Amino acid sequence: MDTIIAPPASTSKGGQTLPLSLHINGQQHDLQVEPFVTLLDLLRERLHLTGAKKGCDHGQCGACTVIVDGKRINSCLKLAVSLDGSAVTTIEGIGTEAQLHxxxxxxxxxxxxxxxxxxxxxxxxxxxxxxxxxxxxxxxxxxxxxxxxxxxxxxxxxxxxxxxxxxxxxxx
CATH class of the missing domain: 1.10.150.120 ([2Fe-2S]-binding domain)
Known part of the structure; x- marks a missing residue:
């Protein structure tokens, strides 16, 4: 049986977006993102979680490391849409100012x-x-x-x- 996939929604710029659901630092985020957006860019530019840094943007330095479903990843190498349904922890989700990890x-x-x-x-x-x-x-x-x-x-x-x-x- 063939799977039917609904066409992606369009952005105001004419590009296409896909639905994305992520659980980030204990909060649910339901988003529409372009298929080429990396997790790092989504975190920094759309969600304003700027702890993860864009160092080399090639997965060679680890400045962008976050935890996805319990595993460390270089967020600059991972397309956000490939993580639909995942749990993401960034530095902002580890400890608080009042109670450091x-x-x-x-x-x-x-x-x-x-x-x-x-x-x-x-x-x-x-x-x-x-x-x-x-x-x-x-x-x-x-x-x-x-x-x-x-x-x-x-x-x-x-x-x-x-x-x-x-x-x-x-x-x-």
Whole structure:
């Protein structure tokens, strides 16, 4: 039996959009987006969630790392429409100003950032790493977070922060 797909709606500029439903940081978002829009651009430009950064825009630096359905992804490489129905967590959904997430506090305590540009992606990656259960040693942290680059070179402090959370057994 053939599946019938309704034609996409048109935008005011004459382009086509597709319906998209995402659960982002605990809130439901029902959107119409062009099929070429990346998750990163949707988050930053349409939803004004600017924590995830556009670093290289080629999936090589990790500044745009977010968590989708419990897994770390480079949001610059993922088309938003391919994630219909997914749960997305950005840095804005991890902790609050009043109650920092243990990783956020550890990054502060360990001075695990300098310019801060990569920090949202680093924290999202570290949270997923801990949630995935891959982290048991400093070598694991370095290996599993090797896709997140820090131009300032704060790697040892980042590793220390992740290990602090792991050792404390804090719920990631």
């Amino acid at each position: 243990p990783l956020q506090q550890a990054f502060i305590d360990r001075d695990a950032f300098q310019c801060g540009y990569c920090t949202p992606g680093q924290i999202c990656s570290a949270k997923a790493l801990l949630d995935e259960g891959h982290c048991t040693s400093r070598a694991d942290v370095r290996e599993w977070m090797s896709g997140n680059l820090c131009r300032c070179g704060a790697y040892s402090n980042i590793t220390d922060a992740v290990m602090d959370v792991l050792k404390r057994g804090a719920k990631p």
